[in-house]
Amino acid sequence: MKKVLVVEDELKIARLVRDYLQQAGFAVVEAADGRTALSMAAAERPDMIVLDLGLPELDGLDVTRRLRAGSSVPIIMLTARSDEADKIVGLELGADDYIIKPFSPKELVARIRAVLRRADATLGGGEMIRAGPVSIDLPKRRVTIDGTDVELTATEFDLLITLARHPGRIYTRAQLLDSIHGVSFDSYERSVDAHVKNLRRKIEPDPTRPRLVLTVYGVGYKFADA
Amino acid sequence: MKKVLVVEDELKIARLVRDYLQQAGFAVVEAADGRTALSMAAAERPDMIVLDLGLPELDGLDVTRRLRAGSSVPIIMLTARSDEADKIVGLELGADDYIIKPFSPKELVARIRAVLRRADATLGGGEMIRAGPVSIDLPKRRVTIDGTDVELTATEFDLLITLARHPGRIYTRAQLLDSIHGVSFDSYERSVDAHVKNLRRKIEPDPTRPRLVLTVYGVGYKFADA
DNA sequence: CACCAGTGTGGAGAAGTTGTGAAGGCGGTG
DNA sequence: CACCGCCTTCACAACTTCTCCACACTGGTG
Numbered sequence: 001m002k003k004v005l006v007v008e009d010e011l012k013i014a015r016l017v018r019d020y021l022q023q024a025g026f027a028v029v030e031a032a033d034g035r036t037a038l039s040m041a042a043a044e045r046p047d048m049i050v051l052d053l054g055l056p057e058l059d060g061l062d063v064t065r066r067l068r069a070g071s072s073v074p075i076i077m078l079t080a081r082s083d084e085a086d087k088i089v090g091l092e093l094g095a096d097d098y099i100i101k102p103f104s105p106k107e108l109v110a111r112i113r114a115v116l117r118r119a120d121a122t123l124g125g126g127e128m129i130r131a132g133p134v135s136i137d138l139p140k141r142r143v144t145i146d147g148t149d150v151e152l153t154a155t156e157f158d159l160l161i162t163l164a165r166h167p168g169r170i171y172t173r174a175q176l177l178d179s180i181h182g183v184s185f186d187s188y189e190r191s192v193d194a195h196v197k198n199l200r201r202k203i204e205p206d207p208t209r210p211r212l213v214l215t216v217y218g219v220g221y222k223f224a225d226a
Numbered sequence: 227m228k229k230v231l232v233v234e235d236e237l238k239i240a241r242l243v244r245d246y247l248q249q250a251g252f253a254v255v256e257a258a259d260g261r262t263a264l265s266m267a268a269a270e271r272p273d274m275i276v277l278d279l280g281l282p283e284l285d286g287l288d289v290t291r292r293l294r295a296g297s298s299v300p301i302i303m304l305t306a307r308s309d310e311a312d313k314i315v316g317l318e319l320g321a322d323d324y325i326i327k328p329f330s331p332k333e334l335v336a337r338i339r340a341v342l343r344r345a346d347a348t349l350g351g352g353e354m355i356r357a358g359p360v361s362i363d364l365p366k367r368r369v370t371i372d373g374t375d376v377e378l379t380a381t382e383f384d385l386l387i388t389l390a391r392h393p394g395r396i397y398t399r400a401q402l403l404d405s406i407h408g409v410s411f412d413s414y415e416r417s418v419d420a421h422v423k424n425l426r427r428k429i430e431p432d433p434t435r436p437r438l439v440l441t442v443y444g445v446g447y448k449f450a451d452a
Numbered sequence: 453c454a455c456c457a458g459t460g461t462g463g464a465g466a467a468g469t470t471g472t473g474a475a476g477g478c479g480g481t482g
Numbered sequence: 483c484a485c486c487g488c489c490t491t492c493a494c495a496a497c498t499t500c501t502c503c504a505c506a507c508t509g510g511t512g
Contacts, residue, residue, distance in 0.1 A: 215459070218510085381488080
């Protein structure tokens, strides 16, 4: 699930946007002024930011500038004024899109989705995870062990990248369920075991004696470090 | 140097836009009505089109529709009306952006640059895509398999180039919908399947056993790599 | 060295995903 | 205004994967 930071000082609009975005399936965090926005952006690491241009004190342009200094998080600008200077500066500064008030929530959601997908598409420039003999090509969802291809199901793949992203770090079954499903239903935690079993069958030389995906008795699983 | 086709029936505005664009380093060709616009678009192959919504006879929406039937040239819509229905319809039809009159030439230039940047990023700048037995001529929108021509609809073509541009890379149905329509509202994701089916019928030697456009179970589709 | 919660299986049924034909709609064309 | 091509949507079957269970086994603990 994607997390959106909404920065808006007018309470009514903020609430409207929040409700609509949540209904559309986004996680929403909020800030009412520029300074809070910057710290929220750092703390929450949202997938994108919806930013009101007309904030008190530190306005939308200032916020954008400072964000861009250290991040390329997608930004959609909300503006009441339709005069061009703001728009242009906004685009030049790196806002990805903007919407003029009054806008419809539906349009906002459509734009957010478009911007997020564009961002996703750009990102995939060959991201790889390497851990021991395992290489994982994220955009292609391809896994090789010592150079030979391995076929994984979608779930097995998601499980593997969660573990392999931080070798040595221990994950509980609940956390692994989360990484597989996005949301954690209170489903049978031990279905994780089944996926670990299947995954081991495919990537372990000897599934009886795992060397990559290791059990941490009483806690969960981890990927082998070092 | 980028070539821009300006379609505007009001002479004063047309002249203003032309002068400003030329000063900004674009080559400009002009049309004063929809019919001329279509033939100019075909003859001049502009890098993008600035299109007035309120044209006599064949209006901006009609022109966009017809253009989109055989091309994905970026379009910016000029409109005097500001009600959102038009905006959304415009976007659904495949306009890449729109500007409400009165606008400043400066803003127009900024938007054109933004849209062109986006288009370049997507297109990768190349004129041809070659992937296995498939050759795709982007400007002519022509596809050949092992040298023999294949007739594709506009949608099938857009789908194919999206996939073929990065062989092996996996795209979700939502991403593919985006590449087909500029902005995707929540339409039925599985219409992508229908287009894939039709595409396979046309480009696969044996559509039952696809070798080019491959299904990634639980994720989406990809073009065959290696 | 017994105990028992925690873990490793195999497999059956449930759940989800995709392929496909066919129907309906919309706009363009003659 | 009937036709035609294209896109969307639906329904169903075929298929793949996931979940869940039962039972065996293991590793820690006193």
